[in-house]
Every structure is written in C-alpha cells, then in structure tokens.
Amino acid sequence: MARDVLIDLRHITKVFPPDTVALSDVSVSFEAGEIHALVGENGAGKSTLMKVFYGLERRDAGDIFYRGAKVDFRTPREAIAAGIGMVHQEILLIPEYTVWQNIVLGAEPVRAFGIIDVDKAREAVRQKIEEFQFNLDPDALVGDISVAARQKVEILKLLYRNVSVLVLDEPTAVLTPQEIPQLFAELARLRDKGHTIIFISHRLDEVLTLSDRVTVMRRGKVVGTSAASELTKEDLARQMVGREVLFTSRRQPQESGEIVFRARGLNCSDTEHRARLHDVTVEVRAGEIVGVAGVEGNGQFELVNAIMGLAPMTSGTLEVKGKDITHADILTRRTLIAFVPQDRGKMGASVAASILEDAIMTHHILDSRFRTWRGLGLDYRHAAEFVDQIRDQFTVSMGHSSDPFRSLSGGNQQKVILGRELLLETPFVLMDQPTRGLDVGSIEYVHQLLLDLRSKKRAVLLVSADLDELFMVADRIVVMCQGEVVANLATDATSREEVGYYMLGGKEAVHAETGS
Amino acid sequence: MNILFGLVSAMLVGATPILLAAIGGTFTFYAGIFNIAMEGMMLVGAFCAVLGSFFLHSWLLGILCAVAGALIMAGIFILFAVRLHTDEFLTGIALNLFAVGLTTFLLRDIFHVKGAFTNAGIRAIPAVKLPLIDGIPFLGKLLSGYNAIIYVAILVTVLSAFVIFRTRFGLRLRGAGYNAACLSSSGVPASTIRIWSLIVCAICCGLAGAYLSLGYVRLFAENMSAGRGWISLAAVILVSGNPWGIAVISLLFGFFDGLTVFLQGSRIPTQFTAMIPYVATLVSLYLYSVRKRRQA
C-alpha cells in the first residue's frame, strides 16, 4: 500500500484576530490516490487547515509541499490550476444559473468577442456527467434541484477543471442517511480512477466506512494519523474528544404533563404561492422535548417563523398554555415563548452591539426593573447587573458587559442568547439548531441545559439537522418532508434509519403504520 | 405633425443622459455593488467635457476628457470601496460630495466664475445625419439629425444587453452579484469583476456628463446633473437592471422632461413643471410597488 506523499503540510499555524489560535503547529501528509479523512469536533481546525492549503485563508506560519515542491496558493484559482479543488460545507452555487452555467463559470468556452459557446459548454458538461455517472440534467436551474444534486454539481464543477485532488468539507452534513451511500460510491469510484480525496467529517461511522487513512484533530492540533482498518469508533471518539464518550441517551424517564404548546393545521405559502407548510400539527407537553427532524428546507424554518409570528399563515391555530396566539403580535408571543434561533448573527443578536445591549433585548420591555423616567429611560445599571447574572448562571466567559458581542466566542455568544431567553421564564421554549457551529464543550452544555429544562417541566420544541442530537435528548421526533409532518415517532421506539426513510418522503409507509 | 416630431425629439434629448447613466449603473447593479456615485461621475464628466472642449478646441477631446474624469472618480471608488472595504453607500455619498466640491472649486479656480461657465469657445457635440435614412421623407425627420451622443446611447444600450446576457464577461458579472463567494471560488475574483463594472459605469456616466454640458446645452453650471444620477439609479432598481427596461423607463422620463419644455410657455408656473421628472420618479416607484404586490 505504499503510496507517494502528494501533499505535505508542515508546521502550519493560523491565528484569527484578535486571539483565536485556530491551528497550532499542524503537520499532516496526504498520499496520492487515497481517501484521507480529517476528523475532529466542530472548531478543531479541520476546515481552517484545508482553507489555508487551498488559498482561502492566509497562514501565519508553516510550509506547504505539493508533488515534492514548495507551494503557496494565494487564491483558489492557483490551487485549481495546480489540480486541487475544494467543495465547501455551505454549497457555493448560483441558484439563478443552470447546472451547466454553474459548472463552466470561470472556465467558459468562448467564441470570438468573448461570446459563450453554449453548445460546446453544454456538450462538455454532458460528457463529464456521463463519465462520472452523476445523473444530472445540465439545463436544470440549480435553484430547482435537490441539495444532494447541488453537491454533485459542485464536485462536477471541479472535475470539469480536471482536478486530481478533491477536498470535501463535511459533504454528508446536508444529506439524508439514504443519500450518503450514493455519494460514497461516487467518491470510491473517483479514487479508483486515481483521484486523491480529502474528506472532512465529524461523523465517525462514515469515516470508518469510506476512508483509507484517518487524521484526527483536536483544538487546532493533530492528534495522530492511522489506517482506518486499524481503528474502532471508540478509538476515534476518544482521540477526538480527549476522553471517553458515551453514545447513549442521558434522558431520564419522566412523566410528561399537560399540553403546553399546540399547533393545529398550519398552512403557509411563499411569495410564489408554493405551499411551504401543509397542515402541520405539533403538540408539546410540559416536561417533554419534541424534536423536529428533516432535510433542510422542508418546512422547519417556516414552522419556526409561523410560531414566532414572523411569517403570515394562511390557516391554522397556535396555542400556548391554553392561550390562543394565532393572531398575537410578536411581543405577546414573547411572554410565552423563549426562542433560540438558528442564526445567531442574523436573528439571535446584533453582532455590532455590546453584550449588554444584546442581553437585555425583550427584557427591556417585559421587565420593569429596566425602566426609569416613567418608562422613557433604560436603566443601564440594572442592565449590567442582569448581564452579570447571565454570566454567572450560564458560565459565560466574557470581559466587560460593554464589550462588543462579536468579541465573544461562538459558544459564549450562544450562552448569552440562551441565558437571555431562558431567563424570560416562559412555559414554552423553541430552539432552532441551537448547537450549530459550536465546539464540543458548548454542545454538551446545551444538551444538558435542554435536559434540565425538561426536568423543570418546561415544554421544548427542538428543530435540529443533527439526528444524533435528537436521539440523545428528544422524547419524540416529528419528521418533516416538503412542508408536511410525515411521521411522529417515540424516540425509544424508532431508529435513525427509520427517521431517515421518512425524511426522504416515505410517507405512504407512515400512513400505513399509524393509520391502523 | 410638428408636435409629434418635437415631442419625440424632446423625449430622446431628455432620455439620453438618464439612459447612459442607468446603463452604467446596471453594470454595477449586476456586479452587486450598491453604486450611488453615478450623480458625481456624471457631474465630473460634464465639467471635464467643457474643460477639454474649451482648451483643446475639440468636442471629441472634450468627450474623452469627460470619460477620463469619470474614470478618476471610479478609481477613487475602487480604491476605497473595493480595495479598502469602505462601505459602498458611504463611499458613494462622499464621492458625490467630492464631485460637487471639486467642480465648484475648479470652476472658480480655472474659469474664474461662480455659478456657470459659458463661452463661445466651447465646441458642442454636433448633430449627425444618418446616411440613408435621412433621405426618407417621414422617417428621416423622425430618426435622423440628432446629437451624436444620442446614437451612441442607443448603441450602448443594445451592446450592453448583448454583453450582459451573451458573453463570458456577462456571466461572470451577474455571478458576482448573485453570489460573489461562488464566483471567487470558481477562480474569478469577484473584486476584479466589480472593478471592471465600475470602469464601464464610469465610461457611460462620462458620456452622459459630456452630453449634458456639450450636447443638451453648451455650458457648465454648478450641480448641473440635478439629480439625474439618482433618477437613473431609481430606473436601475425599478427594472432590476434589465437594459431594455431601462431604455423604456428612460424614454418615459425623457417624455416627462420634454413635457416640461412644452409646458414652459403655458400658464403653469415653471416651478411646477420643473418638478415633473421627480414626481414621475415617485409615480413610477409607486407603480412598481403596486405591480410587485399584485405578483405576490
């Protein structure tokens, strides 16, 4: 199995201003014709390492050798020219363009005067699709095709540029369990044709199934590289986290109480009159965590928006603690619902504001402590005390309350948001992807917080793209597909495979089962 | 019949500066730049046109100077907004202020006048008789004999529609606006495309400026762009950048502008007729929002 070393990264260090050491003296080598997995928890530095290699981020120290020569890609263009391509975690395509336009963008075949040679471009794309058996329509608009298909377009875009090294950053994160084997088969086929594949992941099963060798990273450092055949899942987990990890739920059995949250027959459509939610009914009881699973873009976000009153519904009713909030304004909803949105910077906080300003949002209206001058003024002294309370109760590591919110790490930002929302002391808690993008410590913290809420008899609706998370904390899992609830399963009586099956639209089966 | 000819002529005359600036703006619009500096580019263009035409005794060199002046403005925009990552809106505002200040200062410094500079030595851009069409009785009068820049504007419109939708540059240009990160990761730095879009925009605005001071009239007056850059920005936003849409909107404004001239002899106070282009902008914004709501 002795292959040649193709890429050699030596002593790479990268600092993000002001003081985050993302990579600290990292050395890894990749061999020609292998599938090499780069694993580690979120924030371990896997993506950053590859971005440094690819010319997307500047390194602060270290050397890169490629095919034996020292290289220094300053832009992705240079990397691509050298035969290296990277597929990013968030898919970077233009939805308004067709598949072939997306693929040729940046390397378009042209006739005189820079006119695009449409026939030639489409033919070339069609050939590539056939060569790699990708099953795509070159004329489809990228905005209309599935996430899995878009990922294929991304890969094809690189193959069209004749790259021999492919870097894939968490390619399975956006796929359902059923779509993953197909991707793996395609990647294995590419390796057999001589391509080298670097595969970033934090999912251990996948890594062991697919890769030849595995490099584990933890907190910006390399823990070690080994052949996949010599590893077990437990080994990997221990290396990744630095201690033993239990893969079982920590939920304690508990009787749930009365119904706290009830959504009945929610319908809503987008501006083009396409239905985004179709007759969605969800109930959450006190002391119960209900998880919402689904491939992204199947109505989860619309459901969250409908509950919060951010998007109009065409029909349906919402109820919290017996109070009808279907037509209530947002402020009224906020007296009953704590809300942790999926995008901290867009919905959860203002990153330009100070920690204090972000921490007192909503409280500044609902809590009379913060009022001075007959409600005209805002009491900044009480507000600072409130920030201290959040800091102590939610173990936020932060400087002064007047520091900018963006100076906090992602985990601490999320803790401030969680603190703000949970101190509203509402009966119902809505969380949309609360652990997305957090490091492993913060994720565990959030999970513990969720379980604490459950034992305090609060009702929690948890939207998550991470099935492991749902299986760990949720009592029931509601599966959404194309805006409909296609399954409502007790976590203890289902499996990841079953959930995945429904995520892909296995609707008939659920009716057959639950219809009886 | 003469009223028809007069109205068509007035319409084309009024539409041309807005059309040219808006076509420039459409390039930056597609490239994803919030470019509000058209007003300033046009104003500097108008000044430089008079400068070149007066001192170099040639309207052609005047036009070249106008384009060069607008390009310098684009250069400043590129330096600050693209290279130094200053906010585009703030850069645009500062640049417009700079244009007003600079032209007023130079008007004073070079021509030693306040308000406006007019002189027989300024060579105007001539009218052009179209070779074949001019001879045809009705069409000749309708289509021939306009200022050269008007024909250039029509040519620029057709050309820009072709460039934006058919060429490699166009694909990349629109890509920069739709998703700059995608374009950059495809090996074409979005900033390069943005720089080119600003250069094209400056050329168009320079032409528009030259038309204002050497075609529309033959003088330079302080702040003579009079909000045309803003109106063209409104036009670009209204039609989401489509060059044909811009042509239609510009003609509409030209029509209202022409109306202003027609109504000058009437009993309506000139202050109200002068408001027409601005009111028309508001009305078209209103119609746009109604149409959008009906679609939704």
Place this chain on the structure above:
Amino acid sequence: MRKQALSGILGVLAAFAIGALLLALQGFNPVATYGALLQYSLFGGSGFTATLTRAVPLILTGLSASIAFASGPVNLGQPGQLVMGALGATLIGLFVHLPSALLVPLCILASLLGGALWSGLAALLKRAFAMDEFIVTLMLNFIADYFALWVITYPLFDPSASSPMTRPISTAAWLPDLGGVSTSVLFMVLAAVICWLVMSRGRSGYEWRMTGQNSLFARIGGCKVDANYVRVMLVTGALAGLAGGLMIMGGPHRFVKGLGANYAWDGIMIAVVANSGISGTFLYGLLFSALQQGAIGMELVTAVPSEFIDVLQAVIVLVVVAGRVSLNMVFDWLATRRKLKESVG
C-alpha cells in the same frame, strides 16, 4: 470609543495633509492658507461667534441624519425637510401676531411640524407602498425646493424685493443675539442634548439603535419596528425642520431664494464622518462650520477660492471613513502578531 477618536483625529490630519498637497500643487502656500482659515473661524472674536451660528443648521441636519442612519431609515431628505421647516416658521411668523414669548415657541413648533410633514410623507409612502425612503426623500428634496421657490415667487412674494423672497417675519419671532451669538445656538445645543439622552439613555433610543443594526433581531425581540420606523422618520424630519426654522428666526428673518441649497448635503456628510454618533456629529458639525466660516476669510487673505473648503470637506469624509475600516484592520493585524508570538513561543 477611543479607537473612534483616534481614527477621527488621524483622518482629519491626513485630510489636511492631502489638502496642503493640493494647495501646494496649485501654487498656494498651505501654511498661510490654513493660518487664515483658523484665524477667521476660531480666533477672531466675531469669527468664533459666526462659526457657532453657522453650526446650528449643520449640527441639526447632522443629528437628523445620524439618528436616521443609526436607526435604520436612510433619510436623505434633510435639505427638503429643512426647507419645509423654514417655510412653516415663515408662515407663522408672517401671519400670526402674538407676543414674542408665544410666537417664538409657535414658530419653532411650526418648523418641527414642517420638517416632520415632509419626512412623514416619505414614511407613509414606505409603509403603505413599500417605496424605498432613500430615493423618495431625495426626490422630495427637489420637489420641496421648487415648491418653496413657487411660494416665494408668487403667493408670498415681497413686491419690494428684486429677487424671490418673502416679506420679513414679525419681529416678535426674531431670535435675539446674546453677546454676538444668536440664541438659535441655545436651541441647537438643547436639541443636541435631548438627542443624546434619547439615544444613549432612553428606551426608544435603544430600540432604534438595535433596529438599525439588525432589524430582524429587534423584531424578534418584541420591538415594534414598523412604528419605530415612522417615529424615527418624524423625529429626524422635525430636527431638519428645526434647522430651517432657526435659520429664518435667527438669520435673515425671511425666506429668501436658495435658502437650503448651501446646506444640501452637509448634514448627511457630517453624520457619515461621525459614524452616526451623537457626540461625534456635534464635534464634526463644529469642525465643518469652522471650515466654512474660515473659508470666507481665507479667500480674502490668500486668494484661494473659498470653494476649496468643499473639496477639503469631501476629502475629510473619504479619509476618515476609510481610515476607520483600515485602522481596525491594523489593530487586528497587531493582535494576530502578538498571539502568534505567544503561541509559537
């Protein structure tokens, strides 16, 4: 805050250096020019009071733009709102006959209402028809200009005047001078203090700022963003209107042709350099007022056209705004170096 001040001072100095370079290229003596500029704006006794008086409309329109930009609405309509405010004060001053103690407040109220009416129109068009306030307010500027011109050319024309202007307003509405300084300065300072209190200590100011930074977040947080939008538009319009009213009551005491033109973009310019901060707006307003006031003396002494100041102001705006971003990049770079040394050892 300290970074803001640093980048501001560095930026202004750099802009002056660029200005000096331009002057030298034109064959003028930069030292003499700047000397004259300072002398006629700050040191000469009447120069300083004139600078203060001139600062009234600059700072008020600057506050208007600052509060608008910090809170979200892109209100570029200060020139038009100023004109409408001036028109409001003029109307009351011409046709209402009351003792000074009543007429002055009434005129001020009319100027506030005049400005708020014009910005409220833009707010209404936005709320009802989703028309972008940034183009609407711009167009309304031109419309207000022509409208005011019509008013002073026809219905309110002073037959004894040679150019369009109204008759003088009732002397009871005139703002007296106190030691050479117009009392309009007092009103301006009062308005600035109130603005600061609202924005930095008030609950509405907090909501406005948060909405300006991230309106979706503020909306989710329970802020009434739509109502706040209308309030901000009305308040900022009223501030610009106040500028117009004070100009009439403290200055020529009548509406003359071209009243707002000289202040067209100054407020926006000041808000932009001050990064929409209240205290920054006040300071830059004073600076720009000093420049404009000094320019007149400078032209007398050095033969540099006073329009040079327009160029200098624009250079200050560009350099300070760009400098703010660049300085942050420098700070980041320095922090990175420091951390790198620590971590590599």
